[in-house]
Ligand SMILES: Nc1ncnc2c1ncn2[C@@H]1O[C@H](COP(=O)(O)OP(=O)(O)O)[C@@H](O)[C@H]1O
């Protein structure tokens with residue numbers, strides 16, 4: 193898919209019916225978003241929030257707790273990343289947001305109103321992309337979008353114009369009259385996004401929009417979302433791959449076991465994550481290597497964690513990393529281990545919220561009881577869990 197960002201932005205602008213916007217979206221980067229998880233229960237947030245969940249709880253079959261008193265709010269015109277491992281409750285939260293299911297307890301408000309099964313009017317103001325959307329195979333993008341425009345009650349003339357523009361926006365013009373059955377996952381997802389945009393929604397909800405895409409497809413999808421966000425519109429993206437949404441989201445909420453364990457501005461999370469780290473994978477006497485890490489720097493300047501054959505060292509102060517690296521490689525030499533891999537500063541977002549959890553734990557706040565067991569469910573840490581070996585950590 194090739195996207196010409198400026199022309200896409202123009203075409204999306206043309207799609208918009210209502211030009212009387214209030215001066216575009218509030219800029220989120222760098223702005224403090226309030227930490228909702230801990231302080232919100234019971235309070236009412238007001239019109240600046242497009243989605244508000246208060247102690248939202250969903251229990252399936254009287255036994256599976258999918259959402260456990262979730263408190264969350266999404267600021268108007270933000271791009272909100274709802275990030276968490278598989279089974280965390282993201283899709284359930286979306287189904288409640290759309291009024292497709294009833295909460296067991298708690299409250300969900302969308303666009304300032306309570307959302308429920310009977311809220312058809314409210315639902316018309318939302319666009320929804322389910323995970324891996326399924327389409328009637330015999331239809332074409334044109335016939336499918338016509339079908340959608342009838343459902344949302346768009347007049348035929350207007351539907352035609354919008355359809356043309358949207359197909360262009362998601363780069364499906366060339367295949368607009370081809371049967372969907374030959375489409376790739378990426379094409380289907382883009383068609384799903386076009387369908388979700390037919391009613392020009394104020395709120396766009398995307399459930400794992402990068403599902404099933406290869407890395408280039410993912411990047412293109414994020415680029416498309418970025419373009420969609422340049423309007424007076426709120427977007428919520430659920431994903432279990434942090435890297436995918438890190439660059440496009442203004443705000444982030446981390447969900448695990450049905451609870452929000454972190455939320456804030458993405459910029460803040462990046463700031464948290466800016467601390468440098470080095471990961472080395474070594475072979476040989478890892479334990480003896482680990483014992484000598486404190487020799488490398490002043491006490492209290494690094495924290496390290498060993499998972500199997502991997503040691504991740506995080507700098508807690510403004511350490512001279514290059515100097516440290518030299519000493520570290522020297523230690524590799526001296527302790528006779530073999531260096532298999534050396535990495536710096538990747539997976540920043542994951543580290544930031546894992547660190548946040550660790551801080552909470554050390555303060556005695558236990559928001560996600562079995563998080564340790566869940567860590568492995570998060571990419572790319574998933575490999576770590578499989579790799580076996582002991583895990584421990586220390587500070588020097
Ligand atoms: N219809 C259902 N019946 C029973 N359990 C369900 C149902 N839907 C989801 N769950 C369970 O609820 C939890 C949250 O699922 P889900 O919302 O799909 O998470 P996510 O989208 O974050 O992967 C999981 O443990 C899942 O197995």
Ligand SMILES: [Mg+2]
Nearest residue numbers: 282283323399
């Ligand atoms: Mg899901």
